[in-house]
Amino acid sequence: MDFCNLKSQYSLVKEDIDRRVLAVFEHGRYIFGPEITELEKKCAEFCGVKHALAVSSGTDALLMGLMAYDVKPGDYVITTPFTFIATAEMIALLGAVPLFVDIEETTYNLDPAKLAEMLKTPPVDKAKIKGVIAVDLYGQMPDYEAIEKVIADSGLDLFLIEDAAQSFGAVQRGKRACAFGDIAATSFFPSKPLGCYGDGGMVFTNCDTLAEKMGWIRNHGQNERYRHKIVGINGRLDSVQAAVLLGKFDLFVDKEIDGRDRIAAIYTEKLSKIKGVKTPAVTDFNRSVWAQYSIVVENRDALAAHLNAKGVPTAVHYPIPLHMQEVFADLGVKKGALPVSEKIAAHIMSLPMCAYKTQEDTDTVTNAVAEFFK
Numbered sequence: 001m002d003f004c005n006l007k008s009q010y011s012l013v014k015e016d017i018d019r020r021v022l023a024v025f026e027h028g029r030y031i032f033g034p035e036i037t038e039l040e041k042k043c044a045e046f047c048g049v050k051h052a053l054a055v056s057s058g059t060d061a062l063l064m065g066l067m068a069y070d071v072k073p074g075d076y077v078i079t080t081p082f083t084f085i086a087t088a089e090m091i092a093l094l095g096a097v098p099l100f101v102d103i104e105e106t107t108y109n110l111d112p113a114k115l116a117e118m119l120k121t122p123p124v125d126k127a128k129i130k131g132v133i134a135v136d137l138y139g140q141m142p143d144y145e146a147i148e149k150v151i152a153d154s155g156l157d158l159f160l161i162e163d164a165a166q167s168f169g170a171v172q173r174g175k176r177a178c179a180f181g182d183i184a185a186t187s188f189f190p191s192k193p194l195g196c197y198g199d200g201g202m203v204f205t206n207c208d209t210l211a212e213k214m215g216w217i218r219n220h221g222q223n224e225r226y227r228h229k230i231v232g233i234n235g236r237l238d239s240v241q242a243a244v245l246l247g248k249f250d251l252f253v254d255k256e257i258d259g260r261d262r263i264a265a266i267y268t269e270k271l272s273k274i275k276g277v278k279t280p281a282v283t284d285f286n287r288s289v290w291a292q293y294s295i296v297v298e299n300r301d302a303l304a305a306h307l308n309a310k311g312v313p314t315a316v317h318y319p320i321p322l323h324m325q326e327v328f329a330d331l332g333v334k335k336g337a338l339p340v341s342e343k344i345a346a347h348i349m350s351l352p353m354c355a356y357k358t359q360e361d362t363d364t365v366t367n368a369v370a371e372f373f374k
């Protein structure tokens with residue numbers, strides 16, 4: 001069994017993807033081709049956001065969001081330690097320091113109450129705290145209403161960036177992922193809910209000024225050809241990847257979002273009955289897009305070995321919280337300082353997930369888990 005069946009997906013949209021990719025080879029506008037504009041328009045409309053800019057990856061999307069706010073050495077940006085490295089890595093790349101706030105035990109997302117605590121008694125000069133990156137972990141968004149209120153109540157002038165790398169397609173209180181915060185950054189890495197055949201991403205904002213600035217940053221800070229207004233990067237998505245995404249887009253929206261939800265529901269139905277398995281909790285104001293279906297168990301390694309022996313691949317997202325990574329050792333955040341993240345990182349495990357799991361697949365997975373706990 002594959003962890004996610006990307007080949008099944010390709011067989012369904014092969015004609016459309018092949019036609020669109022070959023069209024790029026024919027028209028030759030490999031960079032900023034018409035596919036880019038078409039994809040940006042589709043994504044902006046789908047997410048209900050004014051501006052969408054196609055970029056080179058989710059990592060670069062985060063970087064460009066932070067650059068748009070001029071994050072620099074000496075600044076602090078708040079985020080969670082229970083996320084993929086890129087979230088905190090891009091803060092550090094700009095010379096700023098990530099300030100870690102622990103997660104909720106139910107959703108594994110940034111805990112608004114702990115954010116409020118941090119902002120009430122900041123461990124650093126509060127004028128140096130520039131913003132917050134909230135992460136939509138596993139495809140479910142943190143409570144943005146609560147986070148926005150905490151930020152507003154703090155009286156500090158903080159930006160809010162939504163790391164939506166795992167949540168493209170998710171919904172909270174009637175609004176799509178990528179429509180929260182001042183800027184949202186998503187990823188089209190192949191294994192994300194909507195993935196291309198290489199690296200890709202998108203930044204979103206309703207603000208004209210930020211959109212214009214990120215447009216410059218994406219293309220070496222140019223506001224006109226060979227006029228470099230600010231420091232930027234090569235943050236462009238190429239037309240071929242946009243063609244792939246356009247070929248998949250309708251299938252994702254019409255079928256796969258529901259399909260992923262259906263597989264998750266089957267897993268939860270079966271697995272929540274097993275003593276020893278904690279299934280994921282989706283809050284009543286959220287619809288997850290299930291970037292991962294992750295369970296919490298006591299004896300993770302033994303369960304993984306049991307499942308692997310039965311032909312069921314597993315993964316761990318993520319085994320080490322970021323404050324315990326070697327790269328962030330110099331921040332001096334001690335083991336034990338962020339106990340929820342540490343506990344979940346030690347016990348979380350992801351099961352195979354995509355819209356194309358068959359009944360046989362889900363039976364194999366749930367039966368193998370049940371057998372282990374018997």
Ligand SMILES: *Cc1c(COP(=O)(O)O)cnc(C)c1O
Nearest residue numbers: 057058059084086087165187189
């Ligand atoms: C995947 C991911 C990223 C980075 O996206 P890439 O496209 O791989 O660069 C950033 N943040 C989170 C939470 C992710 O899961």
